[in-house]
Amino acid sequence: MAKRLEGKVALVTGSSSGNGRAIALAFAREGAAVLCADLTKSARPEGYEPDVALDTDDLIMRGGGSAEFVATDMRRSTDVRAAVERAATKFGRLDIMVNNAGVITGLQTIVEESEEQYDFTMDVNAKGVWLGCKFAITQMLKQESPNEGSRGRVINVASIAGLVGIAAEPAYCASKGAVASLTRQLALDFAPQRINVNAICPGFLVTAMVRPFLQSKTINRKLHETTPWPRIGSPDDVAKCAVFLASDDSEWVTGSMIVVDGGYTAG
Ligand SMILES: NC(=O)c1ccc[n+]([C@@H]2O[C@H](COP(=O)([O-])OP(=O)(O)OC[C@H]3O[C@@H](n4cnc5c(N)ncnc54)[C@H](O)[C@@H]3O)[C@@H](O)[C@H]2O)c1
Numbered sequence: 001m002a003k004r005l006e007g008k009v010a011l012v013t014g015s016s017s018g019n020g021r022a023i024a025l026a027f028a029r030e031g032a033a034v035l036c037a038d039l040t041k042s043a044r045p046e047g048y049e050p051d052v053a054l055d056t057d058d059l060i061m062r063g064g065g066s067a068e069f070v071a072t073d074m075r076r077s078t079d080v081r082a083a084v085e086r087a088a089t090k091f092g093r094l095d096i097m098v099n100n101a102g103v104i105t106g107l108q109t110i111v112e113e114s115e116e117q118y119d120f121t122m123d124v125n126a127k128g129v130w131l132g133c134k135f136a137i138t139q140m141l142k143q144e145s146p147n148e149g150s151r152g153r154v155i156n157v158a159s160i161a162g163l164v165g166i167a168a169e170p171a172y173c174a175s176k177g178a179v180a181s182l183t184r185q186l187a188l189d190f191a192p193q194r195i196n197v198n199a200i201c202p203g204f205l206v207t208a209m210v211r212p213f214l215q216s217k218t219i220n221r222k223l224h225e226t227t228p229w230p231r232i233g234s235p236d237d238v239a240k241c242a243v244f245l246a247s248d249d250s251e252w253v254t255g256s257m258i259v260v261d262g263g264y265t266a267g
Helices: 018-029 056-062 077-091 115-142 170-190 208-214 217-226 235-246
Strands: 009-013 033-038 067-071 096-099 152-157 195-202 257-260
Touching: 009 018, 009 077, 009 115, 018 033, 018 056, 018 096, 018 235, 033 056, 033 077, 056 067, 067 077, 077 115, 096 115, 096 235, 115 152, 115 170, 115 195, 152 170, 152 235, 170 195, 195 235, 208 217, 235 257
Parallel strands: 009 033, 009 096, 033 067, 096 152, 152 195, 195 257
Antiparallel strands: none
């Protein structure tokens, strides 16, 4: 079967663990060269990946694909610009930008949440995505403009927390609401240039980020009870959706919030 992203160049942020790792690996399996951008090259050790000791870029290259890791802090403009520039110099262009890196600082109401927690969450989740979109779209606009199909694709990883309120996650919800809103805004500005901008809104997934919640019996039960599907999600569920949004199959999809949540927001 033909690979769906053959010849494409992708940059995936937060690529070392969880969703970013699954997306980077899925893109590589579909033939894309992947620039892997994260704070650290190694995966978070609390992750659930069976091969957690192996780095994403190394795994891609072992499988015969093309990849490179670039240490990137999504809060820093210079880092994000450099990562985009590296994709263009190493692989010749940038076709797909996945703004996935994100953080959560625990569960608390706004009464207990500190200003530092709010600033940190917004810096990574909201400003980091804004920077990723800014430099990726700037690069895509420098590349040739096709008469059909897409010129470039931006995929932002938001959350159901950007669509509905989730208890005890005030800064996280605010940051993901910002990602959802920015996604719709950019889709309008860059549709004429054939750049798709979409967001994936996952529900509860088994990743390092959620391990502290899964380890609490009460919260674990609640995550399962509030997810209508008989299991909670996995990074592969998100990666499959990202492949669709990165592929020619989704040319006319832009400004969309693609919910991947086992039915959580359907109720
Ligand atoms: N896990 C879930 O249930 C869930 C649900 C909805 C949305 N999401 C979103 O999916 C995305 C990925 O989450 P995950 O569950 O895979 O988390 P994770 O913690 O397993 O992985 C996040 C990765 O991002 C990297 N990262 C963190 N801060 C960074 C920064 N400043 N610059 C560059 N990289 C940074 C980390 O090093 C890590 O490799 C996040 O945006 C998260 O909000 C996760």
